[in-house]
Structures are given as structure tokens and as C-alpha cells.
Amino acid sequence: MSSEEDYFDDLDCDLADEINEEKQNIRAQKVTIVSDQPEQYNPFEILPKIINLFKKLTYQSTDGLSLSEISYILPKIADMKRIIQEEKLDFIKLLPSLNEIIPLIKKSIKLLHNFLILLYKERFPELSTLIPSPLQYSKVIILLEGEDWQKSEIDKLFPQLENIAHLSKEQVLVLTMSMRTSFKSKEPLNFQTRTQILETNTILENLWQIQADLEQYIASKISLIAPNMCFLVGSEVTAQLLAYAGGVLEFSRIPSCNIASIGKNKHLSHELHTLESGVRQEGYLFTTDLIQSFPVAIHKQMLRMLCAKVTLAARVDAGQRYDDKNTVLAQKWKAELLEKAKKLSEAPNIVDTKALPIPEDQPKKKRAGRKFRKYKEKFKLSHARQLQNRMEFGKQEQTILDSYGEEIGLGMSHSSLQKAVGAASDSRRSAGNQAKLTKVMKHRISEANQQADEYLMSLGDAEPSNIFLGVGQEHKKQRTKP
């Protein structure tokens, strides 16, 4: 606040009347609030008021914003600081309000940020795209506006940008590059805008600070409300996650696939996303020990598994009552995760390839004998087949067409020569390769024949027909000569 007042002293002489009036109003309000504080200091009364104020502020559009409205914020910040420093307060009762305030603060920061962008656009239009973080943006503005930077002095700006605004080296590089083209150093801002900008900067920085303080405060107390989550990812990350979502219940409603990207930096066009681990969602969760203590190769899988477990833990925390919160499940899940991580980082098994057997040529087992000869006879060509494969010299072969229309040569099987010696060869025909009936089949056929005979007998008791008898005899013949 002292900086602000210094500021006002500086401005006194040149300010337009309008601004002067506005300022005095602000000052008057501040004084009253500050004087009120000691008497009615009760956090549970103050906090709802603060919340209302922030709510009203966040309904505002950026265009309609004026300095007087924003200036209410500063004393509230002081109030909040006092609340945090209080030891005896019941954190659990406080937390809902704190949880409500943090997103409101975030919204306000966003609002102020947009306001700043609007104001500063004329001077340096590209700056907002180069530096997405509101705090860094405001710090860079202060540095740029603090002195009159000439092109030759830009080199002196480097260390300041890095030390005060905490910009990365690439960001500094990109910024200085674009300053050469896009920064209108020769057209200074008019006094009113300049005042507004610097005022807003102060408020924004204070808001940022109180937001960080609140998050730290919550982190210290968080293990009471979300013990399972704390056990899995630690109090700091839990607080960040809960502050983002606005409470355990709200957090438990976020699906696990979205948790990894919470707290991720805004994408910058000049950044490359080629991490060794392949993780793009470097949010709050990515910084936890459960991921960072393992080899890079399994970061991605660990992050996914951890996200799933954190969601479960949040649901458990949301479901448990304040008086009997325990971390039994979180302990189980953590052990599970560690086990899985261990298995993931193990080397794969070496598969033992089976050697082929030695190619040895075993001697043939069967070579001769009555049994083996009989066995071989089964696969012998019949006499007719053998003849079919032979050709008579100097004569045209007789052919027939089979059912598929293929021409089949009959060879010597129908030749006159064959007919001449046919009787002799017929007698030599062996029965070795004929189809054989199995015992069961033989039995079945004889039974069927017997039944047929009996039937015929019963029919022909009076007059047995010759034809039927003939059939029966043929059956018998077949049976006797297989």
C-alpha cells in the first residue's frame, strides 16, 4: 500500500480533476475499512463479504472496468492475510469459503489481466501473446514502463527480465525480438492510462501473492480434508488440485483423463513438446514423487495410473466423514502403483528358444516278413488298374468319359491281347487290396440278413415266392464271399 501512496504523491500535481476525485474516494473508503477492522474482526463474517465483492467484480466486463471498482480489492487482501495468520481458526469451516475465494481470485486476476491487456495494447500489442502468465505480464509492463528504454539500452533489460519477471531465456529472446518491431517506444502512454496500468499492476501482484499465500495455507491444512489424496500425491499437489476444482467433491467429479492436464502451462507457439517421456500433460500431478522418482520411460504410464488412483482417492475423501477419515485405501493403491512401477521398469524375460533336434536318419523298422508283406498288399494296385496304366503298342487307346466329362484312358484293360490271356491273369488276382469289412460290420450285416430271412419266412409260410428267395440267396452268397 505504501507504494501506492508514493504513487499518489507523485501524481498530485498533474492529475486531471476527474481522476483526483476518484482517487480521493478510494482513499476515503480505504481509511474507513482499515479503521473498522479491529472491532468487527470475525473471519466468518468478513469472508462472505469478500466473496460477494469478488463475485460482483467478476460479473463486470473488461470494458466497463474502472480503477475505483478495482481498488476495493486491496484492503480485502489485507483481511485475508490476517485470517491466514490466525492460528486458532477452524480450517474445515474456513475451507469452503477459501475454496470459493480462490477461483474468484483467479477470475479477478484474469479480469485484471484482460484489463491490462486492453490498456496496454496500444503500446505493445504483441506482448499478451508472448507472455501468457498474468503476473509475468504485469511485471514486464512495470519494467518496460519504469524507464524510457532506448534501442541501445535494451541489453540492460535482459537480466532484469530474467531476475524480476522470471522469464525463461527463450521468452526473453522472443520478447526482445518483437520489441524491435512491435513496441512503440516513441509514443508514450497518456498519463491517465499510465496511472491506471500501474495501479492495476499493483493490485494484480497483490492478488497473485494472496492467492499463493492461500494455496500455501490450504496445503498446510489439506491433509485433514483429503487424507487419501494427500497420501498419494502429497499435500502441495493436493492443494493445487483442490484449489483448481474448488473442493474435494468438485474434484471427485472430474474424470481421471482430465486430471493430468490440470496446472499445465499454456501452450506457447515457440515451445516444442518433445519430451523423452512423451508426456504432454505436465500438470501439477506430473511433479509428484510417485512419477518423478521413476525412470523417464515409464512416466507416461505412471501418470495415467496415478490419475486414475487420484480420482478414486478423491471420491473416497469426498465420501468419508470428517471424524473418521482414514488412508487405508490410499495405502493400498500406493502399494499397487509401486508394484506396477517395479514391474514396468523390470527388464523383459529372455525367452529361451528351443533347439531343434539333431537331424538323424533312423533305420527303417519294417523290411520283410509275412505280416509286412500282407500290409504292403493293401496298398498295391489292382490288376485292372495296372493294366489301365499300360499301353498297347501301335493301337489307339480306348477311352471313356467320366461324370465330370474328363476323358479316361483304359490302357490295356480292354485290349484284345488282354482278352486272350484274360483267363490266366484273372486267376492270379489277389484279394489283398480288397476293401475289408470290420467285425462289427460283418455282424451287423449277418443280423440284417437273418431278419430279412425271418420276415420272408413269415410272409411265405403259405407260398414262398421264388424271387424273394433268390434275393435271400444272393445275400447269403455275398456274406460267404467277402
Added chain:
Amino acid sequence: MASVLLPQLRTGWHVDQAIVTESERLVVIRFGRKNDRQCMIMDELLSSIAERVRNFAAIYLCDIGEVPDFDEMYELTDPMTVMFFYQNKHMMCDFGTGNNNKLNFIVDDKQEMIDILETIFRGARKNKGLVISPYDYNHKRAP
């Protein structure tokens, strides 16, 4: 890369010992240079089947840059040559390429190589000096 997976024969003495001392198995030696393209392909193939044929064949590599002792005796003029020995005897195989002494072309199928090794091993067990390859490689005849 596959060349590190197979045993290297560093000197002529090692080559001799490998051939002489192996009494049960076929000895397969790839002569060539490890940075040669053909050798690299063949090494890859040999190393991938070495485990499977370990019961009847021992596969070695020999760099003809390091060990020039055999260049003259075995006429190792090709960039890549595979030779077969069984009980200190050189095994010949008719691949249909015209050179029965050695395999101086790339075999690109693992099963083909295993079949060749098996055939040579069978022949060697029957005291044959020359076997006929189960596959014809006439198309790979050196120009």
C-alpha cells in the same frame, strides 16, 4: 550389429581349433568383413538361427581383414562366404551355383538356411563329402 551375438574367431589358430576340436557338430564359418552389407545381412540371419541349430551346428564369424591366412587356401574372394566343416573335413554342397565349395550368396529365409544345415549335417554323418542342397540357387549364381 548381429555380429556381436556370434563368436568371433580372431586368429588363424582359433579358426583351426574351431574346426579341429568340434567332433559332434557341423562347424559353420562366415568369412567376410563385419561392415560389409552382405555380411551384415547374413550375420543377422545366422545369429537368429544359431540358438535353434545349436544341437547340430556351431556358427562362427571370421573377419578376413583380421585373419587373411585362409584367403588363399579357401579362395575367399567374395565379400561374404559361408563354409561348412564336419570333423575336420570340408563339406561341399551343390547349390546349383557352380561353386560347391562354399555358400557365397545371401540366403534370405531362416528355414531355408536351417534346411541347408540339416542336409549337410545328414550327409556328413553318412561320410559324404558332397551333398545336394534342398533348394536350388541357380538364380544366385555369381556373374
